[in-house]
Amino acid sequence: MSGPKDLDPSSSPRALLGAELRHAREQKGLSQAELGQRVFVSGSFIGQLEAGTRRMQPEFARMLDEVLGTGGFFMRNCGAAAKSKYPQHFAEVAESEAQATAIREYAPLLIPGLLQTAAYARAVNRGYDPTAPEETIEEWVEGRMARASLLAHPTKPLLWAVLDEAALRRETGGRAVMSEALRHLTALVRRSRVIVQVLPLGAGAHTAMQGALKLMDFEDAPPLVYLEGVRSGRLEDDPATVTQLRFVFDLLVASALSQEKSLALIEALAEDYGHAEHP
Structure with a gap:
């Protein structure tokens, strides 16, 4: 060489x-x-x-x-x-997202980072670390918004998210924050930038009850899957594992509401959160 x-x-x-x-x-x-x-x-x-x-x-x-x-x-x-501005367990994932051609994600507990507003991200990060200095929280929010800027491109990457209904009903940051977060989500859907389906609570037991799942495809590299836990996570590139978890995602899609019904539910929840008083 x-x-x-x-x-x-x-x-x-x-x-x-x-x-x-x-x-x-x-x-x-x-x-x-x-x-x-x-x-x-x-x-x-x-x-x-x-x-x-x-x-x-x-x-x-x-x-x-x-x-x-x-x-x-x-x-x-x-x-x-x-070198990275993200936590060690997530840095490689964030960098891989930026190069992915397609991202398929199941989120059981919160709106995924790529789909969050700044106010929602701030509430999530404050929940993660209640004693963190305000400037640290703002750094984390800035990093999350930098990730979300991927969606400024009109078509790439493809983002397909299956959101558990529980994530939409968990009042994170207050009702105004939730209303804004869900309206942001519906705006992305309505301009055909993302595909979002809701897995309803009525679906009962399902194939991914043990946690979150993110599948990433690339133009010139093998696919990856990311499995996340509490302040931890791991990337997998084993072809058999990726294939198995892709099937898991397919089953989640099959159990979720249609795109039209999902959008209607998210819009209804956004409207509900928009009221000052809980009904």
Whole structure:
């Protein structure tokens, strides 16, 4: 490999790091699967590193330098690619969202981050950490709104959300905040920017009662699935796992209200929240 330059942290470092990885691998005559075997990961994981949809951790950087003979290049530069304004367990997910061509999400307890208003995000983050300084809360809200700016593009990514009715009925931030949040949601639906379905409480037991689910597809990298818990989460790229959880999402869609009935319910709830007094 001809001596690559150190990455400029201001110029999409993960994408540049991925391009250098692809170049170094090809110079060695290795397939993604062959390189993956040598560093104890899947070939699809190597593909995601090369596409910039996964971040390179120091332990992988060290092994890649050893296998590819890159003179410590990846170790020197993986720190720049790992910088993020998001919590550690979610940083890679937020960065992957920005490159996804399609996002399918089931949200059991709250309106998903990409669909939140600033006021709703503020209430959610305050609920997460009641003792956090106000400036910290505002930083978190700013980060969440930056993620939501993905929807400024007229068509990409496709966002298909199945929201549990419980998430819409949990009064987060007060009735005015909920009314604004649901009106924002209906506006996105009405301009055909997102697909939203509501899983009604009357649906009873269903296939995703254990938690939230996010599936992401990419143009030039294998799909990912993100499973989230309390202040934790993990990305999965195992093809069998992704296939299984895609089926879970399909079952949720089948159990949910139609798009038309979902919109009608959300609009009715927004109108209800709009009243100053609870009926």
